[in-house]
Amino acid sequence: NAGVTQTPKFQVLKTGQSMTLQCAQDMNHNSMYWYRQDPGMGLRLIYYSASEGTTDKGEVPNGYNVSRLNKREFSLRLESAAPSQTSVYFCASSENGGEANVLTFGAGSRLTVL
């Protein structure tokens, strides 16, 4: 019963390097999300996907791209990493229906950009 799995858990990049954070969920959820958590800033939505084949910008999309590869997988790409992107990244998914849109989160990916 894995839920939401994120890889890698830790990554150190140099400024200008690129990388992709991977996320997969096994709950047959329709919606998937990428958040970043910074000290004193809470959880801020980067991008989300309400269904397979669709993606939309959240609050802080600049510097990121996403791909909803299929219903299970939602990746986040940093094309040219900057120190301001040092953060903990959380992937989440939800059923996208029902009385409350409850998110299930992954364990997080800690990214440091030097």
Place this chain on the structure above:
Amino acid sequence: DQQVKQNSPSLSVQEGRISILNCDYTNSMFDYFLWYKKYPAEGPTFLISISSIKDKNEDGRFTVFLNKSAKHLSLHIVPSQPGDSAVYFCAASSRLYRDDKIIFGKGTRLHILP
């Protein structure tokens, strides 16, 4: 422009007493509100939610109150236990948003004192 505000970054409460965490929102389109709990090095986990058609929802030691006219909600934990020490995030969403976007506050760190 912060749509969901948690104005207390931290709160210390004696074990056994009541913990009250507050949250304010500005967007009157929000109609579902959720509380998440987060331990260090883990992803947030869903705690309790409330629909805008209700003013109270209980689940064991946790109760959420909603005051729509004041655009304010609060989470009560009674009695507080050591395992309740964590960061608590308030979140809001609107089914009127086509995309089911969920907006989080900055979080309140709760310390339960022995």
